[in-house]
Amino acid sequence: MTLTAPPTPASGTGEAVLSLAGIHKRFGAVQALTDVSLTVRAGEVVALVGDNGAGKSTLVKVISGVYQPDAGTIEFESRPVVVGGPAGAQELGIATVFQDLALCDNLDVVANLFLGKEHRRGPLLDEVSMEQEAWRLLRTLSAKIPSVRIPVASLSGGQRQTVAIARSLVGDPRVVLLDEPTAALGVAQTAEVLNLVERLRDHGLGVILVSHNMADVQAVADRIVVLRLGRNAAEFRTEEATTDQLVAAITGASDNVVAQRAARRTEERG
């Protein structure tokens, strides 16, 4: 994707590009997700927050086709879809940065970035254009990576995370899922990732951002969706939510927030 193209004038007001309803997912004895719904519009950043084990990563993996939900529907651009697998999700235009990064340690940075989306000239790989594009992507993230021809195993944790983020920008995604993308990043790189999230939004992409950092979430998100114990616990517009409210919703210390919101929303709609 090219981030230099003129932005589409959307800002959270576009139509829903991805929407999930009634998602259930069970792992053996653990009901990881119960009746979860989530909607992302074009040009909108939705933050997904919740305590450890709340089911955020599981939801991300359901969207990206790694797990199949036990029940529930996924609509992509208002069409019901079945995300059969990661390749299917990519074809739809869903790009994901996984919490565990999912990089191939034995391959170099370029190979990892373009894995599954290799540039080719005839039957052969086009290493030159991939390497050029790799440097361009890494520069937009202010990546501090000395060489793109070294195996990913020899990169630092933050460099690996940058590679994983850069990988989600390869191709032409419509929705980008970021599962704790800044957990290992330095100050400058975190700021770059937040800038990137805003740029993605300005270009009309839908972004789902999982993060434990409330300051980051409040800085870039348009809406904040809270998961608790695998259920939708609350949903806020960022400008309406205080950190205290968020924390309360995440920890469940004050259940009435949910009730208050529910009441107010029905009022607004009714």
Add this chain to the structure above:
Amino acid sequence: MTATKESVAATDAADERLIRAVSPGDYLRQGWGRIRGGDLGMLPVVLGLVIICAVFYAYEPTFLSSRSLVSMLLYAAPTGIIALGIVVVLLLGEIDLSVGSVSGFCAAVMAVIVVDQGHSLWLGIAAALGVGALIGTAYAVLHVRVGVPSFVFSLAGLLAFEGALLWVLADGSINIPRESGLAQFARNKFLTDAQAYALVAVVVACYLGSRLWTIRRRRAAGLTPPNLLAVLIKAALLGGGLGWLTYYLGIARGWGYLTVLFAALVVVLDLLLRKTRWGRHLFAVGGNEEAARRAGVRVGWTYCSAFVLCSVLAALGGLLAAAQLTSVSQDSGTTDTNLTAIAAAVIGGTSLFGGRGSAYAALLGILVLQSIESGLNLMNVDSDVRYIVTGGVLLLAVTIDSVARRARSSSGRG
């Protein structure tokens, strides 16, 4: 050398921490650093080959005679082709223990069709390769759909296809006529001197051309191009080496068709592994299967292609071995072939842990094993010693792989 005047650093050389190689001395130093860091590549096996050759040469100078080299290269080819398939499977971190029996069984299928039933040679070859492909597909289904570990189903295949060989060859062995095309190809066809030198010239020209093209493209794209001098030196070494080998082999019969076929398969597989999407995906799945799956790689197909290729190469190796010996018997492709092929791939430097190796591993590995066999034969040593020595070399190779792995992880080379 002269390009260092450029004031603007190439895109990929901008980071100040990057240790750049400019002079030939830098390249040597970098190479040394790589070796110390455990990135041994082909070095141990090349060194091993040199040592083995030196030792046998000291005992028996005819070991390195032109005649002896020509026949070594011929006899190494069939098992080497089987070892190529093993390399592909090992890259995925899997194993195929049944290549030997598959090779024997497929050769028997060919022999029955061509010799017993009198069909055309091409039909026989196609049938044998087809049976190989079917076996590979069956393995892939077992692995991908059912989830049986490759160790188990290939062990089952080892026994089953040995049985199938006995069943197909109900009345002993089948002799392949010496004048049949296949036997001629494997035993009596050699490149003429002119053909051989022309082939060497073509190979060097292709190498040089592709490297120069790369230099041009990378320079145009603002990336550091490969060092021109290094490329020229490598091309000269390649041309000189191959030219000298051609001259030396030409004193006897020269390059056998079979040897050339093996070498061509090595080069083609190497290109497939390094330069195509399929090869990239093979390495990715071998390195981190889950990551490859999440990146959209069709992991099942990757496994399928590897098992099919391995079994087809085993079938091809079996055909050629049968043609070379002009017979298929009840012990065609039994344990010896199996272990030699697997040992060759590992000795050549293919990691048993997946994701690391190259097609040249099969070539170098089989050369090591073949020279041990030929050398001990020359010295009139029995096969008991040969097995022990081969076992020792295999153990050494795996030890080197494990030690290098540890060195790599402490020096950041994955």
